[in-house]
Amino acid sequence: MAASGGAVRAEKRVERTKRKRREKEPNALKEEEEEQGDVFAVSAFFLVVVRVQRQLELLARVRHLNVMSLKAYVRDADRLSLVYDFVPGGSLEDVMKRVRSQQVSLSWDTRNRIAAGVAKGLRHLHFECNPRILHCNLKPSNVMLEEGFEPVLADCGVARLIDSGLPDPESSGSLYAAPECYQSNRYTDKCDVYAFGMILGVLLTGKDPADPFFSGESGRGSLARWLRHMQHSGDTKEALDSSIVGEEVDEEEMVMAVRVAIVCLSELPADRPSSDELVAMLAQLHSF
Known part of the structure; x- marks a missing residue:
């Protein structure tokens, strides 16, 4: 229709x-x-x-x-x-809320699979669609989960139908928006990559970017800055969600995933990988 x-x-x-x-x-x-x-x-x-x-x-x-x-x-x-x-599994946002309240557990393998699926969805929009499609509002509430936690990106490109296509500064989507979105009023594929970095950060840390913790000095003002601080201070492992650290998984793999998140969260768009490079980076994690 x-x-x-x-x-x-x-x-x-x-x-x-x-x-x-x-x-x-x-x-x-x-x-x-x-x-x-x-x-x-x-x-x-x-x-x-x-x-x-x-x-x-x-x-x-x-x-x-x-x-x-x-x-x-x-x-x-x-x-x-x-x-x-209709996707009956709900959104990643819903699942992570239940993880934080210890109603459900989410293994590192599952979180890794979700991240990889989101990256593949972005790559399709950016490189396999002609003309390319920018998501413009990527956040956990727009990542729906099919059976087996297979992620499906929702509302792709819909934000471009709404005014400027930029998230409302007062909305939850603004927490996932790249700095240049509001500095230059422009949205590029690298803005989607930044939003992915935020989602990967949420999956790795289990933290909500809206948590008051990030408003204080210890939280460095945002999840992105806090992750960079933890890496620079050599405390990357301390940033990981404690509920997955005890699993029989390679912690070094998760530390490498934090580095992927941080490069996606680079202040300068040119320093961020493309979604195509991002898929390759995530695929390489298992080789470390």
């Missing part, structure tokens, strides 16, 4: 609800069930200006194991609804 062109403006909220419980919020991620029993996720936005047709058609052509496919899009008056396959 196609919609006429248009730019989109929205303060995105994410919720799940059955069709019979129509939510009043203008923007929501809904679980909708057809008569046949198929379940989809519907992300809805308000349209403000026209000219999104080409971007939507591009997003609808994306097919990759680690990227959520846009199944359909519908324009209804000034409202745009994007339809995706």
Whole structure:
């Protein structure tokens, strides 16, 4: 299903609800069930200006194991609804919250697999799509988990339909945004790589970037700065999530993964790897 062109403006909220419980919020991620029993996720936005047709058609052509496919899009008056396959495993953000509260455990192998899948999804968007697609809002809540913790990137490129495409400085997405996003008001593939570095940092440390710890002197102001400080002081192992350090895994492999996260979090975009290089770097971890 196609919609006429248009730019989109929205303060995105994410919720799940059955069709019979129509939510009043203008923007929501809904679980909708057809008569046949198929379940989809519907992300809805308000349209403000026209000219999104080409971007939507591009997003609808994306097919990759680690990227959520846009199944359909519908324009209804000034409202745009994007339809995706529903992923029952929830988001990485949900899982990490449960890990922090010790409701579930997540092994290093699983975290490593999630990171590798996210990187492969980015590589597909950046190098295998023509024209390339920038995610523009990569964060744990936009990493959905299939059965077996296979990651699927959600809302790829959708932020480019919303105003400037930059995360709201007051939103959780801003914690994963590269410094240059707000300094130059430009978004490049290296911004997606920076966001990946943040996600890898979360997987390795188990910490939430919004934790008040990072506001204090010990936290150095942010997860990225804290990781760099821990590496420079020779305390990289101390930065690792204690729940995975005791596992029968090669700690040196995890330390190398921290270094990958740190290079992705480089202040200068030119110092960050491409997503293609990133996939190769993660694949090499097992050889150390």
